[in-house]
Amino acid sequence: MSHEILTPTEMGEADRLAIAAGPFDGMGLMRRAGAAVAAAVLERFGGAEAADILCGPGNNGGDGYVVARLLHEAGVPVRVWSLGAPRQGSDAAIAAAECPVTPKPLSDFAPAPASVVVDALFGAGLSKALDGDAAAAIERCSRAGAPVVAVDLPSGVSGASGKVLGAAPRATMTVTFFRRKPGHLLYPGRALCGETIVADIGIGAAVLETIRPACFQNVPALWRERFPRPGAASHKYARGHVGVLSGGPTSTGAARLSAMAAARAGAGAVTLLSPGGALQVNAAHLTSIMLRRADTAGEIAQWLDERRPGALVAGPGLGLQDEVGDMLLSLAGIDGGELGNVVFDADALTHLSRRREEFLAAFQMPGTPQRVLTPHEGEFARVFPELLADDGLSKLDRARRAAALTGGTVILKGPDTVIAGPDGRAAINANAAPWLATAGSGDVLAGICAGLLAQGMPPFEAACAAAWLHGEAGSRFGPGLIAEDLPGLLPPILREISDLPEGR
Numbered sequence: 001m002s003h004e005i006l007t008p009t010e011m012g013e014a015d016r017l018a019i020a021a022g023p024f025d026g027m028g029l030m031r032r033a034g035a036a037v038a039a040a041v042l043e044r045f046g047g048a049e050a051a052d053i054l055c056g057p058g059n060n061g062g063d064g065y066v067v068a069r070l071l072h073e074a075g076v077p078v079r080v081w082s083l084g085a086p087r088q089g090s091d092a093a094i095a096a097a098e099c100p101v102t103p104k105p106l107s108d109f110a111p112a113p114a115s116v117v118v119d120a121l122f123g124a125g126l127s128k129a130l131d132g133d134a135a136a137a138i139e140r141c142s143r144a145g146a147p148v149v150a151v152d153l154p155s156g157v158s159g160a161s162g163k164v165l166g167a168a169p170r171a172t173m174t175v176t177f178f179r180r181k182p183g184h185l186l187y188p189g190r191a192l193c194g195e196t197i198v199a200d201i202g203i204g205a206a207v208l209e210t211i212r213p214a215c216f217q218n219v220p221a222l223w224r225e226r227f228p229r230p231g232a233a234s235h236k237y238a239r240g241h242v243g244v245l246s247g248g249p250t251s252t253g254a255a256r257l258s259a260m261a262a263a264r265a266g267a268g269a270v271t272l273l274s275p276g277g278a279l280q281v282n283a284a285h286l287t288s289i290m291l292r293r294a295d296t297a298g299e300i301a302q303w304l305d306e307r308r309p310g311a312l313v314a315g316p317g318l319g320l321q322d323e324v325g326d327m328l329l330s331l332a333g334i335d336g337g338e339l340g341n342v343v344f345d346a347d348a349l350t351h352l353s354r355r356r357e358e359f360l361a362a363f364q365m366p367g368t369p370q371r372v373l374t375p376h377e378g379e380f381a382r383v384f385p386e387l388l389a390d391d392g393l394s395k396l397d398r399a400r401r402a403a404a405l406t407g408g409t410v411i412l413k414g415p416d417t418v419i420a421g422p423d424g425r426a427a428i429n430a431n432a433a434p435w436l437a438t439a440g441s442g443d444v445l446a447g448i449c450a451g452l453l454a455q456g457m458p459p460f461e462a463a464c465a466a467a468w469l470h471g472e473a474g475s476r477f478g479p480g481l482i483a484e485d486l487p488g489l490l491p492p493i494l495r496e497i498s499d500l501p502e503g504r
């Protein structure tokens with residue numbers, strides 16, 4: 001599967017480069033785009049009594065005129081509804097002239113029973129919120145419950161952000177071209193696309209060498225090469241040592257979930273660092289996980305100095321007391337030789353929001369541990385309120401800005417989790433299941449990530465792999481999932497990753 005994601009601007013560049021390289025000119029690409037949509041309509045909605053094609057004034061509308069001509073030639077009764085004539089001399093104008101069906105004004109459109117609607121109003125060129133005749137047509141479509149096939153994107157969905165500008169139809173199917181756009185994977189756009197088909201319209205993959213996209217769908221092909229594999233001679237510490245900080249006696253479960261997940265993700269050794277008051281309760285629940293008493297920042301530092309672990313999970317169940325904040329701050333600025341990576345999750349993110357400037361200053365010190373931050377939207381809003389308030393930013397933009405600000409990798413969680421690295425790379429996760437929205441699920445994600453980091457996986461790849469594994473485990477289990485189930489679901493998935501064919 002091709003996993004690059006192109007912004008609408010990058011897609012325009014792909015279009016120009018492909019036309020320059022040949023063999024297809026703009027009209028050739030449009031004919032192939034329209035043919036891909038018509039084929040999908042005939043395959044999925046071959047039984048429809050008629051097709052209503054809604055055509056906008058740009059090239060998205062141009063694709064619509066090609067679809068109308070091809071469906072007409074295939075014997076489907078076709079009606080064309082136009083928002084306005086295409087600009088003279090444009091490819092869309094040629095496509096409209098080649099279409100044997102006379103268009104009627106979009107304002108007269110009413111979906112007929114048993115007909116399929118092809119939405120070709122706007123695609124990559126959406127430049128403002130839908131209103132007037134376009135918004136009214138979409139509203140009539142939604143009320144009638146007609147099946148909609150969207151060309152490129154449901155009109156009104158921003159390809160760059162997945163946001164709805166004004167209005168957008170809920171498509172049954174969306175046919176896009178060459179590569180997915182962020183709007184196909186980010187909500188709410190993702191929910192409005194229905195099934196998304198990526199059609200080959202004759203743009204060669206070679207254009208990507210010039211465009212160098214920095215956003216990807218999170219699939220194993222993105223990180224599999226860096227996925228850790230133990231050598232035959234590995235011993236437990238060589239397979240990576242993870243430390244997990246436990247909270248007090250009444251809040252120990254979260255850290256144990258992280259610890260189990262780190263172990264299942266392949267860390268050879270996992271140590272839970274527990275305050276004295278919580279040792280008994282932790283001991284009663286642990287077998288393969290090691291337990292060490294650590295009541296103070298000094299005792300934690302001493303263990304780090306002795307063991308030099310690859311990764312530490314800091315946050316789940318840790319507590320919001322000021323001294324916990326002091327301890328986390330000292331970890332953020334510790335020598336990276338003593339601690340390779342820190343995963344800041346849960347309560348650590350609240351401390352980060354309270355003392356942001358101090359944490360950011362510590363993060364900027366040279367030689368400190370690499371960091372992965374794992375906020376859900378609520379935590380993100382507390383740590384980066386100015387990014388959330390900026391309406392012009394997509395979820396993708398926000399994660400990237402947060403990564404740049406902290407110099408770390410950010411996993412911005414949700415049904416469309418975005419992973420962003422400080423170098424500008426980003427990935428959008430698409431395999432999460434709704435059952436993952438359950439208490440403790442995030443603690444498991446932090447633990448998987450730490451387990452992979454401790455085995456030497458670089459932070460961006462480890463964060464992507466963790467989000468994917470977590471999503472896959474949740475999807476496979478289905479309803480009834482609780483966080484305790486997740487670590488035990490990992491082994492067969494890990495085995496499959498090693499066996500996967502190239503490119504998946």
Ligand SMILES: NC(=O)C1=CN([C@@H]2O[C@H](COP(=O)(O)OP(=O)(O)OC[C@H]3O[C@@H](n4cnc5c(N)ncnc54)[C@H](OP(=O)(O)O)[C@@H]3O)[C@@H](O)[C@H]2O)[C@@H](O)CC1
Nearest residue numbers: 015030033058059060122123124125126127128129130152
């Ligand atoms: N790139 C490729 O490789 C290929 C691309 N192809 C196809 O081209 C599509 C992109 O075409 P495109 O650039 O002409 O933009 P498109 O979406 O038709 O809209 C532009 C027009 O709509 C107008 N307009 C915008 N928003 C509006 C609103 N809310 N309300 C009212 N008007 C609004 C806008 O007006 P303006 O902003 O100029 O004022 C302009 O007139 C792409 O999605 C794909 O389907 C394929 O043919 C094959 C190869």
Ligand SMILES: [K+]
Nearest residue numbers: 119122153155
């Ligand atoms: K469209």
